[in-house]
Each structure stands twice: as C-alpha cells, then as structure tokens.
Amino acid sequence: MKLLEARGLSVFYGDLQALFDIAVAVEPGQTVALIGANGAGKTTFLKSIAGLIASKRGSIAFEGAEIGALPAEQIARLGLTLVPEGRLLFQNLTIEENLLIGAYTGRKGYWNLGRVYELFPAMAARGREMPFVLSGGEQQMVAIGRALMANPRLLLADEISQGLAPVVVDQIYKSFPAIRAEGTSIIIVEQEVRRAAAASDYTYCLLKGRVTLEGRSKDLSFDQLSHAYFGA
C-alpha cells in the first residue's frame, strides 16, 4: 500500500485554479522531491495535502484512508506533518516550547525533545531563548524539530533551504538520513534541482499547476529536468 496517494487533485483559490489533476504517490520509506519554479503550485500542493486548503477536488489517500475532506488538525493526528514555507515558528513561544508544541498530538515514537536536541545539538543550549534571536538556518532546524516531535509517518518540507547559505543547507540535509532511519517518509519541495534530485528517490516536476515530469531521481537527466522546470 502506498503511504500517500493523491489522484486527480485540483485545487482552487476562489475562481483561480492553482493545481490541475495532480497525481502524486509516496511509497513507505521513500523521499520524494517536488520541484518547480515560483508559482508552480508546490506550496499549494503541500498545504492541500495537509488540510489547510479546503477548496479542492479529487482524492487524497493516506495509509489507505481518504483524508481529502479532513481538517488540518485531524490530518496532523494521523502522522502527516508539514514544515511550512518560511518556517513560521511561533514567535511568542520559546524555542523549547516551539518544539514541545510539536508533540501536541501525543503521537508516540522515536522523536522527543532529547532526540531532537541530539539531531541539532546547537539548539540544546538555547531552549529558553525566543525564536527571533536565531539565524535562518537555526530557525529551520527548530521548524524541522517541531515537526519531528509529532513522530510523523510523512514529513512535508517546504523550501527548507530558502534564503540559507549553502553550508547551512548542507547541514540541514545531513539530518535527513537520521529522519528516514526512523521510518519517516519525506516530500521535499526545493527550487534547486540538483540538490533535490540528489536527496530523493523519486522526483515530480510541477509547472503552472500541472505535473510535467516524474521519474526516479537518478534516471532523470538535467536536460529533462530543466525542460520540465521551465517549460521551454
């Protein structure tokens, strides 16, 4: 059984249709990359899977159960967790509280406060500080840690390298094997095509709300990808 399977997914913002008949599947244990230019619809896809956009058609199955009509808070309880674009830490909560609130669903599993601090040791000493003191990369670590606290089956990561220096991005991507090792599948949304292909098993390319290319990441050539990415 597939972990996630979206079929015929169309999403609307009022009269504007942002996604057209999308079909995306994630196998258990897989890391899937979703690439595409600005405005392609990547964030819209992740948000609609996570239940934040209600206006949609088609089916979304998670672990075999239809979740398309569920609100975000119920989907979160099933173990599908979104790291939102722009990190969106809670500014009025301390760093540690940001992590703790990730465990609100009470889902049991490998991840807890201690394990997240092991994964991102730089955060361990800073739990009592407020998020605004952190650099972009550190905020991203907290955002990922907050999502891990929910012990997700599927982690959706929206542009985690946005605005970060390459060395910092490398550091964050280094945490992925540890996350996968605990059985969590990942969808990464990335603007940088090469990095996405290197980090994933399977790649989907979105262009103007449609899937223009998909395939096993190691089978896709850079030409194919850039063609699908820019639509040229």
Next chain:
Amino acid sequence: MVWLDLLINGICLGGLYGVLGVGLALVIGVMRFVNISHGEFIVMASFLGVYVSALLPGLNPLWLLVPVAVVFFFVGYGVQAVLFNRVVTAPDFLAPILLTFGFSIVLQNVMFESFGTDVRALTAGGLARQSIAIGSVSIGVLPLITLALAILFFVVLQLVIARTGFGRAIRATADNRDVARLMGIKPTRIFNITMGFALALAAVAGLLLAMRATFTPFSGLSNLLVAFEVIVIGGFGSFWGALLGGFLLGVAQLVGLYFDPDAGIFYVHLAFFAVVLFRPQGLMGIKLP
C-alpha cells in the same frame, strides 16, 4: 492620611476593574475578537448572584463566586461554540462587532423582560461594613478580599497561560492559527475554552461589582467601557498592564469622588483620556513605530 486612604481603597477597587478588563483582553489577544456583549455577561452574573442570594437568605455571596464562575465558564464555552465561532474567522472585521453588539442588545432586553429596570445590589451582609484599621487608615474588608481575589486570578491566569501545555496551545493559536492546526490544535476548541475563561472572569467581576455598587439591566455598557479603558491603558495584550490599568482607574475614581462627590466615574474616563493622550501605547504596551 486621606491620600493613603484613597490610594489603598482605589487600588482595591482597581483590582476589580482589572478583572473586568482581563477577560476581554484575553479574548482579544487569543482570537482577535472584540466581544461587545462582555458587559452584559457581567450584569447577568450580577443578576444570577442576586437571584440565588434571594433563594438562600443569609448566605455570604462570596460563596457564590466559584459556582457562578463555573456556570459562566460553560456559558462562555457554549456561546462561543454555537454563535461566536461563526464569525471569528470572518474576513470582514465588522462581522464580530455587529454580531456581539446585536447579541448585547438581545441580552439587555432579556434581562429587562425578566427583571425589570429596578436598581439592584447584592448585599454582602456584615462583611460590607467591616473594616480593618491600620494606623489611621481604614480599609474595608470586602475591598481587601476583592483585591486579593483579583491578584489571585491574575496570577492563576498568568500561570495557566505561561506554564501549562494548554496555555502554550493558546499562545500558539494566538500567534498563527493555521500553523497551530498543523500541530494538531483545533482553534475553535481553544476559542471555546478561552471564552469560557473570559466569561468566568466576567462573572467574578459581576458578583464583586454587585456587592459594591447598584446595577440595572443596562449597566453592561458602562462595564464594557471600563473594561476597554483598563486594557487600552494597560497596553493591549498585557495581563499585568490590565491590572495596573485597573489600579490607575480605581485610584482616579476615588480621588475624583473625594473632591467631587457627584462625579460618578467621570474621573475614570478623565484618567483614561490622559493616558491615551500622553502614552497612547498604554502603560506596559510596546511603543508602535
């Protein structure tokens, strides 16, 4: 010594004003929702107190605080769930104001139909007349109890919000509803419980107020006004600011009454006006750029 007397009794009264405001502040802070009918709930609690007291003569009305607060917690929870949640996320900022304004009129008229326009008060029996003399200053026992309760409520509320998991969920929801939902938090449930707390505080304020001053079904508006003044003076969203704002207004009222016995709460509004004029960000608020 007159000054000390006015100051201490003003602070006692101000604690009550703080409680009047803090429920409203809590709701505004958590759900960006202005409940115009907050004052009517305060008056309804006063009526409930009078009604129950009449059924149980001789009972000290302070014993009613907890049960009436519990009742109003559930009233708040229910009103939010059934009515207010429909407009909390309305894109039009007028919707909550119109709904709660309309609701306040409905409540006023229900109280008017049920109880008439007679001026009422809750008699606290001997307690109302007792006072403690410290040196040459005499402080009423009831105002002192009021102040102690006000501080207790502020401390408890602060602890719940700052230290508990539920308080964390409240703060997260206040910051960003959608991201809170991603954590598995159901915002409407948080809102229901928040309104429950807010109206429980309103109920406490209503009972304590009824032991000090008279009221009618139409007293809600002046309660709302004081509540607003308290939180504007305190600086929006600041709990301790609300208490401080209450103190200031309480002292202003008693000092005003000392010089001008017919002034009512005119000097409360005057103090409010002065703060808004000279420190528009409130006493503890952050200065806006």
